[in-house]
Amino acid sequence: MTVAPLPRASRRGLSREAADLIREAILAGRFPPAAQLREVELAAWLGVSRGSVREGLALLEREGLVHSVWHRGTTVIDVTAQDVEEVYGLRAALDRLAATGAQQNATADQLAELDTLVDAMSREIGGEASGTRLLALDIAFHDRIYDAANNRRLVDAWHAVRSQVHLFQLRRITLGYEHYRARVVDEHRELVALLRSDDRETLARRAEEHVDSARRGLLTGLRPAP
Secondary structure (H helix, E strand, C coil), X not given: CCCCCCCCXXXXXXXXXXXXXXXHHHHCCCCCCCCEECHHHHHHHHCCCHHHHHHHHHHHHHCCCEEEECCCEEEECCCCHHHHHHHHHHHHHHHHHHHHHHHHHCCHHHHHHHHHHHHHHHHHHHCCCCHHHHHHHHHHHHHHHHHHHCCHHHHHHHHHHHHHHHXXXXXXXXXXXXXXXXXXXXXXXXXXXXXXXXXXXXXXXXXXXXXXXXXXXXXXXXXXXX
């Protein structure tokens, strides 16, 4: 069988690196929701070509983290009530599957790693707590649960919304840090305890309630004061 030649692979190392660095800056709060992302400025900042930046932004758009409009440029996605309902509704279903899968498949070392992350959250709160550092531990905790579930397609689905979840949680912290700070350790410690139990029904319910608590907290902050 004769096969037509395939097109040559393009070198995408710089564009992926640009995407990683821009994503990191967005999730560190340097570019808030709805902020304009200008190719010329980003290229100078990163020391790469505008083409690499443009390709990197296209990768972030596929993640749902930025939005491009012809002749109007690229912006970090805004956080609207509809966005929150859609993203957190999907996340609740995914987290439920991840938690019950991890309950069945997690190793002792993976559960111990979750304990370590919760302890790190507690120390962060006990010191001069940084919302961005606390959130990074929170996201890492859920990454480990998805890994422990041992379901590659579920992990792929999580990564499809992970950046949006991270950005929305960052917005939640900005609008109501004390609400987040007061709950983050206890809720995650309870999830680890349930992962070690045989109570699948309670774990599934609490995994969804954990997400719903975040959804309600963010929506409350987004609503204008009466």
